Amino acid sequence: MERQWMTTGQAAQALGTSRQHVVNMCERGDLACVRRGSHRRIPRSEVEARIAPPLTREARKSLWLHRAVLGALASRPEAVLATARANLSAWKLVHRGDGMSAQYLAEWEGILDSGVDAVAQTLTSTAGRSVELRQNSPFAGVLAEEERREVLRAFRSHEELKDGSS
Template sequence: MRPGELLSVGEAAIMLRASRAQVVDLCARGLLPYVTVGAHRRLRRADVEALVRPALTREQLEQLWLHRAIAGKFVANPTGLLAAAAVTLRRLRRLHPEGHSWEWLDRWEAILDNGAEAVLDALTSATPYAIELRGTSPFTGILSEVERSTVLAALADSRRDRARQLPAEKVERVLRTV
């Protein structure tokens, strides 16, 4: 199966060892991206696999959220952002004439040449390849400082929303030991 393959909710549920209702809930909460094909939800295999793997580090999660915001700007102005990324890519090549970064810059160049769909996939995917790829992103500087701060604040809010409350008796026990 290809990484870009679309799965049904049932297939995703099997992979996640969850019920269909739990997968639909993940979609509704925005934690699992999906597209609607006719009357059915379809999920990218890579996004489902990313939930199966261990969680992203804080830095990787921040990069993913920032790049998803960049993807929103890319959809609004693909030509302008492709041009800006090409300029940044040339600048990065001058800064890093050799070494490990060069390989990733070559990969970004191939992605930029493959068009909007490939770029959007690289910006929004949670696959290990895309995570590593975003470490040398030519889309730096696309978001203003205000946009960047807003995205990071939204990430922090989402993390707080998912934090579990400690039972009162456990809080009291912890406070007594301190």
């Protein structure tokens, strides 16, 4: 019976995110859970549904770009988070409040509000939800154009080497 349920720590490890982010997801209703005393238990099926298959080339490219964003976040967190928040605010003005875009924007807001560690986890996790969120990333403008091009060149070189060694 216990194998059907996971603790928030186990769910966080499986999803490649922080425990606090899992708690926040439960509190927002983004992740189903039950309370047993003061502890949350999450159905294993909920967590497994969020774990993605191997990444596509586009998802790997996005991951590389977001790793570069992570470098910027580590060196200037306030500026990077401010850029992301400004992008979210601007996008809220042009997207319908009831569509999928609104859901992604709200989820990103929650992640940004959870702090640098939660943002870092989402930027680099290969879990399914993080991959989806990166496709709707509020970090546009964090990397200078030349830096973005360098990252993409490095990604292409890496992929060519990897493809040649397969």
